[in-house]
Amino acid sequence: MSNAPRSASVRRYWGPADASCSILHVDMDAFFAAVEIADDPHLRGKKLIVGGRERSVVLAASYEARGNGVHSAMPMAAARRLCPDATIVAPRMERYREVSRQVMAILHDITPVVEQVSVDEAYLDVTSVRKHWADVESMARAIRERVSEQLSITCSVGVGPSKLIAKLASTHSKPNGLLVIPAESKIEFVQALPVKALPGVGDRTAEILHSRGIDTVRELSATNPDALRYWLGVTGSLLFDLSWARDLRPVEPSRVEQSIGAERTFAQDLVASAELDRHLVDLAHRVAAQLRDKEFAATSVTVKVKSSTMAVVSRSRSLPAPSDRGGDIVEVARKLLRAAREGGAAVRLIGLRAEGLRSARAVGRQGTLDELQPGSIVDCTDSPARSFAVPPASTDVDDGPAKALDHSVDAIDRSIEALDRVRRRFGGGALAPASSILHKGK
Incomplete structure (x- = not known):
């Protein structure tokens, strides 16, 4: 969703699509709010805000709520003042990612050259598939119809000779619109x-x-x-x-994410280290689950802390080895949190980001014999199984420890895969490490 200013004067007919109009920008309309309405039709027509508690920010707002001046990234306290009769729902990020995947599947049915730039928008280069359609406007209309019919949400589409023009066109066709800017009109537009x-x-x-x-x-x-x-x-x-409408950027279908992160704003400033650690562990495991879902491994971790005085401090550190495991991320993140909390200041917001992403398949993960000694107990922080004993080594000194290592690492991997399946089906909060859900003082 874009908060860029719009000029009503440009939402008009600029001429038919010419041969250069091969770039489309597809942008979902009030995406998070639209998904909530699609899942609960009783919300349709209401002033709807998707966001957290009082001290969080607005993630999305229905167009009815926007009529009161509410927009994304606005503090929730301000949004409540502007729209006191709004219906407020908590965000469901797993659900939004699921619908996003369905949207992208529709776009890939149009052309293989799709560059997803966020959960709710993407660029398409339709140069290679134009011959299969009457015109590029037919493609744009087909996308809007399929998204509406299959997912019960709407999108806006901009068509132009470049990414710049297509993006600006989609912004100025919102909501639920289509705007074509031919090459001869791009500078004037x-x-x-x-x-x-x-x-x-x-x-x-x-x-x-x-x-x-x-x-x-x-x-x-x-x-x-x-x-x-x-x-x-x-x-x-x-x-x-x-x-001067000069933009030569190509649509890059292999665009690689640079980082994956999550953050949390607290209803009240937190001082207790145990409470902060509980939230940090939960964020680390949520980020790790996203890494595994997208088949990435991180090489570094960044922790961001916003204090009660609104000062923001960030600290980063490399991981010992590329990883997609929550336990590995937690170990480094705890050190960063201590470094970022200057003088033990009260904390308003905490964020965690996994960076330096690499393909998990290319990196792989290899345990060490030092980690797994026969008879030792392995604490599987990513697994609902929690822990298990390493089987005794074989009497064959050549392969006993290696087999024990293989069996133990395989058990961890199977447990993590089971955890991820449960989270995908029932939501990210269905299972979590005990250290992230223990109540204060327990």
Whole structure:
């Protein structure tokens, strides 16, 4: 979902799709809220907000709630004030990821060249499949119809000669719309927009440009590019190119995620180390489950802490070896949390991110004989089985320890696979390590 400013004047007919219009941008409309409504039709037509407790942020809002000024990333306290009669539901991330996979499957039925950029949006390059369709608009309409009919949610589609134009077109066709921008109209279209509509223009950049009398893309395009570079550095050069609709980025179907993370904002600031550790363990295992689901292994971990004074501190450290195991991540994350809590400050938010992702199949995982001695007890923190004894070594000194290692690591792997199957079916909170669910003081 995009919060970029929209200009009503550009939501019009710009001409038929020409031969250059081979890039589509598909963006779900109020995705999380739409999934909740699809699953519970009683929510349809209501002012719906998807978010956590008072001190969290809005993850999604129905268009009825947006009419009251509610938008994503807004603090929940502010959203409640703006829309006191809203229905608020807790987020179900596993469900949203499941629907996202179904959306992407529909897109892959159109073309194999799909670049997913988030859980609810993707770019398509339809160059190789255009001959199978009457025109590119037919493809866009087919996508919208299939998403609506199969999943009971809606999406907006932008069609253009580049990723920039397709993205801006989908943003300005929301909700549940289709906008085509042919190559001959792309410059006029872009320059009719406010400068904040361009990717890369946040509040700070917009302030700098505004202080120099630049509020529209057309004004930006007429500015000396050397001056833009002086004011904004490399960003100035990029924005100048965008103001003239210059964008040569290809659709990259093999786009690799750079990190996977999760975070939690607390209803009350936490000071007790045991409580923080409980939440950290839960986040680590949730991240580990996502790594396994996407067949990644992480090489480093970052922990972010926001204190009661709103100061944010992040600390990172490499893992001893690439891993997708919650226990490995927890071991490093605990050290990072201690380092990030300056003076034991009260904590408002804690986040954990697995980074430096590699293919789990390429990395593999090899235990060591030092880890598994005959007769020892293995604590399987990722497994509902919890622990087991390593079988005694064979009397054959050549293969006894190796067989014990193979059997033990295989048992751990099977337990983790069983845990992941339960989580996928019943939700991420169905099973969790005991250390992440013990009540305070227990």
